[in-house]
Amino acid sequence: MVMEFTMESSALGVPKAILHDILARLPDKEAAKTIALSKTWREYSFPNLSVHWEYFFTEDDVPQGESHRFSGLDNLIDYVTKRLLRLRDQGLALEEFKLNLGDLVDPTLVSLHLDQWIRMVCESGVKVLELDLSADHGRWDLPLCAIEANSLTKLELGEGIRIDQEFLKHSMKLSSMKMLSLTRVLFTHEGVIEHLISHCPLTEHLTVDHCYVYNHLSLEVPLESLFLYGLQLQKLKEVDLQGIQEVYIDSPNLENLRYEPLDFNAPFKLDFNSCTTLRSLLLMRLQYTANADNWFLELFSKHPFLESLEIFACSVFERINISSAQL
Structure with missing residues (x-):
């Protein structure tokens, strides 16, 4: 056929x-x-470019010597560069660009190439951008052009990526963004992550999973709190938050929420009272608190449309009283 x-x-x-x-x-x-x-x-050229480190070398290459490792890396760099140049020369848009460098690649060795690739894909009108680098060797700074790509509908950033506070000084143009995912990303200032999210007004799906910030000693520490208040997230329907101890969400059309705190043995704070249209809630690894019973009773009164409730590995409740016609 x-x-x-x-x-x-x-x-x-x-x-x-x-x-x-x-x-x-x-x-x-x-x-x-x-x-x-x-x-x-x-x-x-095929307009969707998906590159995974396993296509070019495997873990078995490493013990045999660094030459094998760099040979594979050179092949990867050459392949990606030629594909992107060919698309540009043909005047064709790149629909998707997915890059996973794995744990065998030091992102600092390819930082200049990464800068060039992201600039090229953003100029080509890329719609889906997924980047996952290694965090074992260093971090690569996401270039500013990534937040100026108004063609983006999905942005997924993983390990090995740093977003500098310089982003606070620049206007963002992510007016088409519908899906934003941030996993183990380092933010040099705690205000950058909320600044980024606030400039994605059409986002429907948001994931923040075990991200980091610099403390006063310039050390990477886990992001402890996230304030999604007053950010005009009218379109937000699904939120997945993991590794954050305090969360405040203001999204009137939110339907699905998944939450897991950073410290399983410490009190958590989860405020989503204004999300009155919530239909599905998943709670993971919550620690017991004295006010848990009252919190649970208020849950159903404040979220009358809740239809699905999942509680996984939680010691927050010794006894649960549930009274809900919708559940």
């Missing part, structure tokens, strides 16, 4: 923009097969 479609499309002289769009809608493997079947298709 793929071969028939490929040959017919090539024969009909379909414009390259349409061929490009067709490739963008295919799964990665099917797109690769399609490109391999015809010289005409091979002239066009």
Whole structure:
């Protein structure tokens, strides 16, 4: 079926923009097969670029010597650079850019290349940007151009990434963002994370998972509190917060909330009273507190539309009294 479609499309002289769009809608493997079947298709680059460190080297390469390791890294750099340059030369947009460098790659060794790649994908109108680097060797500073890409609909940042307080001085243009995920990201100032979230007014899905900030000694410490008050998050429907001890959320249309504190053995603070449309709540690893019973009773009175409640590995309640027609 793929071969028939490929040959017919090539024969009909379909414009390259349409061929490009067709490739963008295919799964990665099917797109690769399609490109391999015809010289005409091979002239066009697959618009979704997904690169994982395992494609270029494995953990078995490391004990054999650093030369194997850097050879694989050189291949990765060469591959990504050529693909992005080819897209740019053809004047085609990159739909998705996903990069996972794993624990075998020091992000500081490829920082200049990373800067170049992000600049190129942002200029091409990228919609999905997913970056996961290694945090074992160092951190790479996310360039400012990433917050100026108004084409982005999904931004997913993982380990090995640092966001500087310089971001506070620049206006952001993430007006199309619908999904924002931050996992083990380092923020040099605690106000940067809230500043970033506040400039994504159309975000529907938000994840903040065990992120870090610098303390007064310039040491990385876990983010202890997150204030999502007054940020105009009218579209926010789903929030996943892990590794944060104090959370304050003001989102009138929130439907799903998942929460896990940083310290399982310390009191937590979770304030989402204004989220009156909440339908699903997942609580994980909460510690027992004296006011737990009252907190639970107020939960149902303040959230009358709650339909699903999950409690996992919690010692916060010795006894639970539930009275809810909706649950």
